[in-house]
Amino acid sequence: MPNLTMVEALNLALGQSMEADDRVCVMGEDVGVNGGVFRVTKGLLDRFGPDRVLDTPLAENAIIGTAVGMAVYGLKPVAEIQFSGFTMQAFDQIEQNMARFRNRSRDRYPISMVMRAPYGGGIRAVEHHSESREAYWAHTPGLKVVIPSGPRNARALLAASIADPDPVIFYEPKAVYRAFREEVSDESEVMEIGKAEVVRRGTDLTLIGYGAMMRPVLDAADDLVEEHGIDVEVIDLLSIKPMDTETLVGSVAKTGRCVIVHEGPRMCGIAAEIIARLNEHAFEYLLAPIKRVTGFDIHFPYFQVERHYLPDSDSIVVAVKETMEWT
Amino acid sequence: MSPRSANSTTTTAAAPVGRPPVHVDGCTAETINLGSVDVIRVLDENGKVVDASQDPKLSDSELLRIYRGMIRSRGFDQRMLAMQRQGEMGTFAPGLGQEATQIGQVYPMTGRDWFSPSYRSIGAQVWRGWTMEQLLLLWAGFFEGFAIPEGVNELPFSIVIGSHVPVATGVAMGIKTRKEDAVVVTNFGDGASSQGAVAEAFNFAAVYKAPIVFIVESNGWAISTPIEKQAGNSVLAARGVGFGMPAVRVDGNDVLGMIVACTRAIDHARSGHGPFLVEAVTYRMSLHTTADDPKVYRKDEEVKSWEAKCPILRFEAYLKGKKLLDDATIAQINEEIEQDVIAARDRFRELAVAKPGEIFDFVYDTLPADLHEQKAEYLARLKRKGVE
Numbered sequence: 001m002p003n004l005t006m007v008e009a010l011n012l013a014l015g016q017s018m019e020a021d022d023r024v025c026v027m028g029e030d031v032g033v034n035g036g037v038f039r040v041t042k043g044l045l046d047r048f049g050p051d052r053v054l055d056t057p058l059a060e061n062a063i064i065g066t067a068v069g070m071a072v073y074g075l076k077p078v079a080e081i082q083f084s085g086f087t088m089q090a091f092d093q094i095e096q097n098m099a100r101f102r103n104r105s106r107d108r109y110p111i112s113m114v115m116r117a118p119y120g121g122g123i124r125a126v127e128h129h130s131e132s133r134e135a136y137w138a139h140t141p142g143l144k145v146v147i148p149s150g151p152r153n154a155r156a157l158l159a160a161s162i163a164d165p166d167p168v169i170f171y172e173p174k175a176v177y178r179a180f181r182e183e184v185s186d187e188s189e190v191m192e193i194g195k196a197e198v199v200r201r202g203t204d205l206t207l208i209g210y211g212a213m214m215r216p217v218l219d220a221a222d223d224l225v226e227e228h229g230i231d232v233e234v235i236d237l238l239s240i241k242p243m244d245t246e247t248l249v250g251s252v253a254k255t256g257r258c259v260i261v262h263e264g265p266r267m268c269g270i271a272a273e274i275i276a277r278l279n280e281h282a283f284e285y286l287l288a289p290i291k292r293v294t295g296f297d298i299h300f301p302y303f304q305v306e307r308h309y310l311p312d313s314d315s316i317v318v319a320v321k322e323t324m325e326w327t
Numbered sequence: 328m329s330p331r332s333a334n335s336t337t338t339t340a341a342a343p344v345g346r347p348p349v350h351v352d353g354c355t356a357e358t359i360n361l362g363s364v365d366v367i368r369v370l371d372e373n374g375k376v377v378d379a380s381q382d383p384k385l386s387d388s389e390l391l392r393i394y395r396g397m398i399r400s401r402g403f404d405q406r407m408l409a410m411q412r413q414g415e416m417g418t419f420a421p422g423l424g425q426e427a428t429q430i431g432q433v434y435p436m437t438g439r440d441w442f443s444p445s446y447r448s449i450g451a452q453v454w455r456g457w458t459m460e461q462l463l464l465l466w467a468g469f470f471e472g473f474a475i476p477e478g479v480n481e482l483p484f485s486i487v488i489g490s491h492v493p494v495a496t497g498v499a500m501g502i503k504t505r506k507e508d509a510v511v512v513t514n515f516g517d518g519a520s521s522q523g524a525v526a527e528a529f530n531f532a533a534v535y536k537a538p539i540v541f542i543v544e545s546n547g548w549a550i551s552t553p554i555e556k557q558a559g560n561s562v563l564a565a566r567g568v569g570f571g572m573p574a575v576r577v578d579g580n581d582v583l584g585m586i587v588a589c590t591r592a593i594d595h596a597r598s599g600h601g602p603f604l605v606e607a608v609t610y611r612m613s614l615h616t617t618a619d620d621p622k623v624y625r626k627d628e629e630v631k632s633w634e635a636k637c638p639i640l641r642f643e644a645y646l647k648g649k650k651l652l653d654d655a656t657i658a659q660i661n662e663e664i665e666q667d668v669i670a671a672r673d674r675f676r677e678l679a680v681a682k683p684g685e686i687f688d689f690v691y692d693t694l695p696a697d698l699h700e701q702k703a704e705y706l707a708r709l710k711r712k713g714v715e
Contacts, residue, residue, distance in 0.1 A: 093494075101483070105473065
């Protein structure tokens with residue numbers, strides 16, 4: 001099994017999906033000759049040619065709109081938006097067409113396509129390059145929203161997203177792109193969209209995160225177990241929409257306590273939705289209020305201070321200890 | 328040049344007066360190729376042939392088929408308006424006065440070709456194979472109405488103005504990628520021409536040489552906004568030049584002119600030369616939608632002046648001149664079509680049964696687990712109300 005970065009694992013998934021299904025095509029700004037600004041699509045133009053790897057003009061709304069049209073025609077486009085901050089340009093086509101075409105046409109035109117975009121902070125970037133706006137898409141009926149946390153699940157989930165019969169927003173934590181390597185199966189490992197993964201078993205508290213936040217979450221978990229004797233159970237959400245309520249409820253029913261971590265702003269964020277579901281389905285098991293460690297309801301700060309803004313393992317440890325001590 | 332008539336318009340480069348030629352990267356003002364915009368009209372307002380060289384020379388039976396299509400478009404439109412006023416139909420966008428624009432753009436299409444209409448397109452949709460009862464279901468708010476008929480290559484219209492145009496362009500890019508023999512025809516109004524999505528679609532189509540024909544039905548009004556306030560250059564065909572695609576400006580109330588323009592555009596796209604822009608100059612004789620009152624913003628005299636340019640009267644005069652129609656056959660055709668429309672209305676009334684239980688069924692391929700719970704909650708609500 002090769003030891004890959006997330007960028008290499010995503011490239012592997014794209015190449016494998018394009019080999020397996022000649023309807024799969026890749027499109028976006030600089031994805032062809034340049035291989036993408038993060039090199040996720042490197043080498044695909046040479047392997048599959050310009051009919052299947054389309055360097056597009058610089059217009060995010062038309063990238064998504066034309067991808068929807070290609071999906072109508074029976075192709076399976078994987079459209080890259082260079083940074084998730086630029087997906088706002090495409091909000092029109094995502095909301096009006098990508099998400100709705102199946103329903104508007106009563107199943108005549110299912111839209112099997114993926115919009116990939118790097119998201120999140122931590123790479124010392126200029127404005128509009130660090131946001132986490134997955135909650136926007138979670139609010140839109142018809143979409144699925146998937147966020148991997150490492151090379152292995154990135155490969156498996158991107159392959160699943162391309163194969164999925166419905167439109168998928170696939171947000172890639174760019175802080176993880178080259179942060180570490182992981183063994184990634186050559187075989188097509190199948191991961192199901194809509195399933196969370198319990199990545200550490202524990203009994204005292206359920207700690208939920210996703211994407212780039214899984215690193216501080218897991219660091220905090222190690223610290224809590226080793227230094228504070230708190231046996232946390234850690235869940236990697238992986239699929240924002242649909243959300244795996246069953247796994248979340250099953251864990252909290254066991255632990256009775258929960259802390260949720262994400263980079264995006266707090267108000268109407270993913271943690272708010274998780275808390276609502278736990279309130280509906282696990283209220284009787286709760287021993288303490290559920291805490292959120294999230295981005296604040298302010299604009300993402302300039303990069304000299306982003307390390308203070310982003311949730312880190314220390315702030316997660318503090319939140320877990322407060323939740324454990326609550327009476 | 329009046330923007331509301333199809334007068335000649337060219338876009339050749341202007342020579343600077345009294346200045347030495349300046350080169351920028353090999354170009355001077357004289358050598359920049361701005362192309363040209365052709366202007367097409369076959370029949371004048373009295374149905375007389377003004378340009379015999381453009382006559383599409385259609386057979387008598389084809390001319391009569393086109394005439395019937397226009398009469399059906401108007402008869403159906405007027406019946407829908409009456410039904411809306413009686414509370415039997417939802418809000419919709421009448422197409423009165425645009426019958427030549429509608430029929431002329433779909434007439435040259437084949438069944439393999441794709442049509443991506445705006446919402447003011449019922450005449451063209453019936454021509455392409457929709458039943459009238461299906462369109463009545465759609466506009467009366469029944470979800471079954473949105474099922475595009477089997478075998479009809481058509482995209483659903485989009486209510487957000489112009490947002491269907493990038494999707495239509497994507498279908499054309501797919502056709503090009505797969506090297507298949509089909510073109511896309513999409514229409515939109517002068518208001519839509521202001522949308523960024525439409526400009527982006529023009530550019531994508533031109534860059535990829537996608538087989539698509541853009542038809543801008545310049546009908547003078549976007550609700551209350553006249554074309555003069557919509558566009559700095561109200562000759563919308565001029566935009567083709569900037570995007571690198573040929574364009575024509577056609578009298579949209581002359582069905583033969585429309586057929587000539589659209590045949591040229593479709594042939595161009597089909598032969599691998601990329602997109603083509605057709606500006607059809609017409610007039611929205613009726614309402615923006617049934618929720619609109621044009622008396623607030625436009626003068627009756629303006630509407631009256633367009634009554635004289637009626638596309639149906641003009642074509643009738645032409646067909647009378649060719650001895651294909653007389654007053655008796657006109658009355659007979661109108662009566663036959665009126666009976667067809669009434670029969671469709673009666674079938675619609677039989678089919679018009681809402682199915683509230685199905686609203687979760689077309690959102691995803693397979694309903695995700697967390698939506699089962701919401702569906703159960705909704706079905707329980709229906710059960711309490713005694714609704715299936």
